[in-house]
Amino acid sequence: MTARRFSGRPSWRPNVAGFVTVAICVLAWEMTIQVGIFDYQYLPAPSAIVRGAGELAASGELITATLHTLESVFLGWAVAVAAGISLGLLLGSSPLLRRYSLATIEVLRPMPAIAFVPVALLLFGFSIQTELMVIVLPSLWPVLINTMGGLMEVHARLEEVGRTFRLSRSAILYKVFLPAATPAIMVGVRISLTLAVVLAVLAEMVGNPEGLGYAVVSQQQALRPDLMFVYVVVIGLLGLALNALLVGFVSMSFPAASAEFKGPRS
Amino acid sequence: MKRGELDVFLRLVAAEIPPARGLVPLLVLLTAWQLLAPGPSAYFPAPFEWWSAAVLLWDSGQLLPAFAATVTTFVEGLALAIAIGVGLGIAIGTSRPVERALGPLLEFMRAIPPPVTVPIATLLLGYDVTMKLTVVALSAIWPILLNTSSAAARVEPLLYDIARTFHLSTADWIRKIVIPSIVPFVLLGIRVAIPLAIVVTLLVEMLTSLPGIGALMIQSQRNFQSAQVYALLVIVGLFGFAVNDLFAIIEAIVLQRWPPKAPLRPC
Amino acid sequence: MAGGETTGQQHRDFVFSCRSVSLKLPYQGGSRWILADISLDIRRGELFTIVGPSGTGKTTLIRVLGGLTPCTSGSVRINGQEIAGPPEGVVIVFQDYSHALLQWRTVYLNVALGIEGQVAASELRSRVVGVLRLVGLEKNADDYPWQLSGGMQQRVQIARALAVRPAVLLMDEPFAALDAMTKASLQDELLRVKQETGCSIVFITHDIEEAVYLGDRIAVISGTPGRIERTFDVPLPKPRDQIITRQSTEFLKFRYAVHQAIGGMTR
Numbered sequence: 108m109t110a111r112r113f114s115g116r117p118s119w120r121p122n123v124a125g126f127v128t129v130a131i132c133v134l135a136w137e138m139t140i141q142v143g144i145f146d147y148q149y150l151p152a153p154s155a156i157v158r159g160a161g162e163l164a165a166s167g168e169l170i171t172a173t174l175h176t177l178e179s180v181f182l183g184w185a186v187a188v189a190a191g192i193s194l195g196l197l198l199g200s201s202p203l204l205r206r207y208s209l210a211t212i213e214v215l216r217p218m219p220a221i222a223f224v225p226v227a228l229l230l231f232g233f234s235i236q237t238e239l240m241v242i243v244l245p246s247l248w249p250v251l252i253n254t255m256g257g258l259m260e261v262h263a264r265l266e267e268v269g270r271t272f273r274l275s276r277s278a279i280l281y282k283v284f285l286p287a288a289t290p291a292i293m294v295g296v297r298i299s300l301t302l303a304v305v306l307a308v309l310a311e312m313v314g315n316p317e318g319l320g321y322a323v324v325s326q327q328q329a330l331r332p333d334l335m336f337v338y339v340v341v342i343g344l345l346g347l348a349l350n351a352l353l354v355g356f357v358s359m360s361f362p363a364a365s366a367e368f369k370g371p372r373s
Numbered sequence: 374m375k376r377g378e379l380d381v382f383l384r385l386v387a388a389e390i391p392p393a394r395g396l397v398p399l400l401v402l403l404t405a406w407q408l409l410a411p412g413p414s415a416y417f418p419a420p421f422e423w424w425s426a427a428v429l430l431w432d433s434g435q436l437l438p439a440f441a442a443t444v445t446t447f448v449e450g451l452a453l454a455i456a457i458g459v460g461l462g463i464a465i466g467t468s469r470p471v472e473r474a475l476g477p478l479l480e481f482m483r484a485i486p487p488p489v490t491v492p493i494a495t496l497l498l499g500y501d502v503t504m505k506l507t508v509v510a511l512s513a514i515w516p517i518l519l520n521t522s523s524a525a526a527r528v529e530p531l532l533y534d535i536a537r538t539f540h541l542s543t544a545d546w547i548r549k550i551v552i553p554s555i556v557p558f559v560l561l562g563i564r565v566a567i568p569l570a571i572v573v574t575l576l577v578e579m580l581t582s583l584p585g586i587g588a589l590m591i592q593s594q595r596n597f598q599s600a601q602v603y604a605l606l607v608i609v610g611l612f613g614f615a616v617n618d619l620f621a622i623i624e625a626i627v628l629q630r631w632p633p634k635a636p637l638r639p640c
Numbered sequence: 641m642a643g644g645e646t647t648g649q650q651h652r653d654f655v656f657s658c659r660s661v662s663l664k665l666p667y668q669g670g671s672r673w674i675l676a677d678i679s680l681d682i683r684r685g686e687l688f689t690i691v692g693p694s695g696t697g698k699t700t701l702i703r704v705l706g707g708l709t710p711c712t713s714g715s716v717r718i719n720g721q722e723i724a725g726p727p728e729g730v731v732i733v734f735q736d737y738s739h740a741l742l743q744w745r746t747v748y749l750n751v752a753l754g755i756e757g758q759v760a761a762s763e764l765r766s767r768v769v770g771v772l773r774l775v776g777l778e779k780n781a782d783d784y785p786w787q788l789s790g791g792m793q794q795r796v797q798i799a800r801a802l803a804v805r806p807a808v809l810l811m812d813e814p815f816a817a818l819d820a821m822t823k824a825s826l827q828d829e830l831l832r833v834k835q836e837t838g839c840s841i842v843f844i845t846h847d848i849e850e851a852v853y854l855g856d857r858i859a860v861i862s863g864t865p866g867r868i869e870r871t872f873d874v875p876l877p878k879p880r881d882q883i884i885t886r887q888s889t890e891f892l893k894f895r896y897a898v899h900q901a902i903g904g905m906t907r
Contacts, residue, residue, distance in 0.1 A: 124470065125477040132478065149496045210395025217613035218606075219571045221579070221587070225594035225602045230416055264739035267708055270725075271732040272754040272804065282753070286744045305486040309572070312488055313579045313591070320488070324580070327492035335492060343484040 151333040156340070159333040168322070173341060175318035176307050179235060180349070183242030184303040188296055191247045195254025195295075199288070200280065205255075212251070220245040220306050224314045233315050241310040246299045253295025257288030293357050300353055304346045319345070381629075418600040423607060426600035435589065440608070443585040446502075447574045450509025454566060458514045459559055462521025467551060472526050483519060487512030487573050491580055505577050512573040513566040520562030524555035557631055560624045567620060571613055655807055655840050656682035656730075661704060661714035662865075663697070673865040674700045678714070680859060680868065682808065682840055687831075689843045689855035691898060697866035698844045702812045705842060706732040718808070729807035733814050737793040741785040747772070747796050748781040754804040771799045774833055791822035795829070802837060809841045816846070824882050827854060831880060848902070852894045853880060860901040870901045 133153050140152040151159075163169040198205050220241055227240040261284050269279035311320025319342050326335035403420050410419035418426075430436040465471050491508050498504040528551055536546050578587025586609060593601040663675040674697040682688050692698055703709040705716060707726035718727045731754070734740040742750050751768045759767070772778045775795040785793050794814055801809055815823040827850065834841055845851050851858050852874060860869040876890055885891055 122473060122476055124474040128474040129478050129481070206392050206394060207397050208395050209391035210393060211397070211399040212395075213391055214396070214399060214610075214614055217568065217617040218610040219568060219575060219613050221572045221575045222590070222606050222609040224579070225590040226606055228594050229597070229599055229602055262739045264734055264736055265742070267732070267734070268740050268742075268753075270708060271706055271730075273726050273728065274753075278757075283742065286742065289744070305488065308486050309488045309576065312492070313576065323489055323492050327496050330496075332496055335496065339485060339489055339493065342486060342489055343481060346484045346486065347481075 149330075149332045151336060155333040156336045159331075160337045160340075163334060163337055169337070169341065172317070172319045172322045172338070173345070175235075176304075176311065176320070176342075176345070179238045179242060179307040179310070179318065180300075180303045182235075183239050183307065184246055184300055186239070187243050187246035187299055187303065188250050190243075191250025191295065191299065192254050192292065194247075195251045195292070196258065196285075198251070199255040199258025200284070212248075215244075216248050218245075221309060221313070224310060227310070228314055233317075235315060235317075237314045238307055238310040238318075241314060242303050242306040245306060246303045249298040249302065250292070250295040253298070254288065254292045257291025257295075258284055260291070261287040297350065297353055297357075300349055301346060304342075304349065308342055415597060415599055418603060422600040423604040426598070427604040427608065430589075430601065430604065436608075439584060439586050439589045440612075442583075443574055443578065443587065444612075446505055446509055446577075446585065447570055450506055450574065451513055451563075451566065451570045453506070453510035454513035454517055454570070455563060457510070458517030458562070458566075459521050462518045462559075463525050463547065463551060463555070465518075466522035466525025466555075467547065469526070472522060479519065479522075483515050487515070487569055488576050491573065491577055495581065500581055500583070502583070505574070505581075505583055508577055509570050509573050513570040516565035516569065517559065517562040520558045520565075521555060524558035525551055528554045557628060560627065564617075564620060564624065567616060568613065571609075571616070575609070654681045655684045655719060656680070656705065656842070657717045657720075658705070659715050659717075661701075661711045661716060663700060663704060663709070663711045665700075675704070675711070676863075676865040676867050678861075678866070678868055680871075682842060683857075685838055685840055686856040687834055687841045687843060687854055688857050688859070689845060689851040690859045690861055691845055691848055691851035691902070692861035692866065693902060694846060695864060696861050697864075698846075698861060699812055701861070701866065702732060702810050702842070702844050706730055706810050708732070731801040731804060731806045731809060733794075733797050733801050733809060733811045735813045735816055737790065737797050737814075737817070738785070740797055741793060741800075743785050746782050746784055747777060747788070750785065750796055751800045751803050753800060767803050767805075771802045774802065774836065775799045775829065789822075790818050791826060794818065794826065798830070798833070802833065802839075805837075806839055809839055811841060811843045813844055813846065815850070823850075828880075828882065830854065835879075848895055848898050849886065852876075852891060852898060853882075853885060858894075858898060860898055862902050869903075872897065 137153045140150070141154075160169070198208060223241045223244065224237070227237040231237040231240065265283050265287055266279065269283045274282065307318065308320035308323075311318040312324050315321070316325075319338055323335055323338045323342070326332075326338060406417070407419045407421060410417060410422075427436070465475060490511055494504050494508040494511070498507060532550050532554070536550060541549065574585065575587035575590075577583060578585035579591045582588045582591070586605060590602060590605045590609075593599075593605065658678055658680050661675060661678040662673065664671045664673045666672075678701060680688075690698060690701065700709065704711050707716075707723050707730065710724075716723050718730060721727075742753065745753075748768055751771060752764055755764055755767060769778060769781070772781055775798055777792065777795055777799065780788065780792065780796075785796060788796070798809075798814070815826050818826065830841070830843075831854065843851075843854055855874045858872045858874055860871070861867065862869050872894065874894055876885060876888070876894070
């Protein structure tokens with residue numbers, strides 16, 4: 108069975124104006140520093156950043172740091188997604204459980220992730236577990252809430268269809284509710300991934316001294332702004348790349364869900 | 374506040390609060406922790422110890438100034454972010470060519486996690502309060518700016534025709550149509566910006582040891598004063614919770630006049 | 641038709657039977673009667689239309705017949721057995737097809753919903769293909785509902801219901817959301833399908849002409865709470881034709897009578 112492409116989507120027009128703007132900014136930045144108009148000790152020229160990238164790639168530091176951050180992100184995110192979906196399914200299908208847990212979620216959710224860093228350091232010291240403790244809990248919330256919400260918002264008609272065909276309760280949950288809630292769940296999973304990246308970097312900046320976050324801080328303290336910016340750019344690219352991969356993966360597996368998944372910008 | 378308004382206000386507040394029995398899991402956890410804790414522990418001090426540590430901090434005069442410093446930075450940074458974010462957002466959003474041109478640039482800036490801006494700002498601006506404020510504002514500005522510009526660019530096209538029919542000036546167009554249309558989205562952007570601002574404020578304090586709760590937390594952790602660490606965690610948590618709830622109430626009050634977003638369930 | 645004892649003979653002729661069905665639902669703190677004292681008998685193999693203005697509880701009646709909502713008093717029987725929950729051999733076709741179809745499943749899998757896991761694979765395949773052929777959608781088996789037009793989606797829903805070989809098809813204003821031409825073509829298709837499968841149909845509508853065109857018998861429901869005002873036999877000649885039948889004096893006579901029974905209200 109082949110799925111046809113979702114009809115009615117406009118084709119992507121290359122944003123020439125946009126790229127030109129970026130190109131101009133980069134060029135202007137480079138020029139002003141080369142020519143010497145703007146000689147700020149700690150603002151490196153783009154060319155210096157590129158040279159720095161080469162330096163770090165050659166020495167292998169860039170790869171090591173990136174791999175470490177990726178490891179934390181994936182481990183933490185995987186746990187958050189598994190826990191979030193399980194809890195979300197549980198709460199989404201039981202009004203009783205919801206009544207006895209929503210307030211707790213409301214109280215725990217606004218806890219700033221960074222506040223966990225000192226506690227994590229206390230318990231785990233300098234290790235990847237510190238990062239994981241900081242990543243997992245805040246990343247769990249979007250998945251849980253979207254799963255729960257997705258289930259609760261399944262159209263009443265779908266449940267009635269299940270009942271008019273006399274499907275068993277578990278069949279209705281599995282064949283009707285779960286697929287219907289999948290677009291919402293995927294949105295939560297996507298938000299969670301973006302969050303996990305930010306949290307990993309955060310935990311590495313003030314917690315575990317490894318990975319891209321730590322690299323940024325250490326280069327800042329070593330007064331090497333060119334190298335620092337290399338890591339900044341890599342972090343940005345990492346976030347974009349992971350997001351794009353996830354969107355691509357979901358588009359392929361769930362053609363019907365993907366239109367909603369791509370969603371509005373934050 | 375008139376009688377009728379008070380009722381509305383209270384009803385809005387009540388609507389934001391989930392049933393109290395939802396706190397059961399939390400209370401069970403804390404109680405179990407308290408009962409099972411084997412005396413003063415380096416890793417898992419009991420909840421009552423957190424309270425003692427908090428009282429100690431208050432009495433020693435450390436807590437209040439730190440809290441004040443954090444709150445001040447947070448509020449000022451957020452206010453700055455709102456002022457600039459909304460202004461710029463409207464300017465960008467109402468001009469199609471500008472929005473398209475700045476699009477990829479803004480997208481890339483957005484991809485940089487806010488925490489990462491802290492070391493950058495530290496290098497460029499040095500270790501002082503101005504830097505702290507700038508960094509918080511710079512991080513909090515993105516959700517506000519992006520939501521505002523995106524909403525301003527997506528004002529109902531029909532309203533544009535209506536403005537032309539009534540010969541509205543650009544100033545009127547922005548004041549009477551664009552701004553009211555984007556209010557729900559601006560509020561959404563602020564709602565996202567708030568936790569961001571809190572995190573960055575604490576982050577700066579932790580990284581630079583500028584005065585604030587964050588600095589206090591790191592200091593306690595380095596001195597292995599675990600009960601103090603947990604106590605400060607609770608304080609930060611309560612602060613975050615209070616701010617978010619307060620904003621939810623403000624949002625509910627402001628949005629009374631706007632149509633509800635969720636479609637009504639068919640009966 | 642109204643009241644009286646049902647003899648054994650009538651039991652065999654009537655597939656569906658309600659006696660004094662009344663229903664009240666919770667409403668603004670108290671409750672409200674939606675249906676009052678509904679008694680109907682549906683004969684085997686007939687197309688029974690129920691027509692009435694909005695708000696008379698027609699949809700609620702279908703839900704009671706379909707076992708989705710229990711009645712407050714009275715009884716509903718299928719083949720003499722009182723129902724408790726959705727009865728076997730009865731399927732509801734809903735008005736909002738886009739919400740009633742599983743948008744993430746292909747047409748083929750949607751139609752299979754009622755019988756998968758209950759019949760052998762070969763039987764399932766032949767039934768699904770057979771019923772798709774019946775509604776003229778055999779070429780669309782691998783499409784997704786959201787790729788099809790409204791009329792086609794509604795045909796998928798009908799096919800899905802027919803796949804389980806129901807004794808009674810309950811249809812809740814199935815063509816109300818479609819444009820006039822699609823509606824007319826689906827009306828004829830329904831008549832043809834009923835001819836080929838021989839199932840009984842209870843068809844709810846607010847469109848008087850549709851009710852007269854399709855029905856073997858019509859029940860007029862009106863008032864709040866809804867009551868059956870009158871029941872008519874509609875012995876118009878078959879096969880019915882959109883142009884010829886609708887112009888005939890008989891048709892106009894029935895249309896007038898139904899209109900009067902509703903109380904002269906248009907829709």
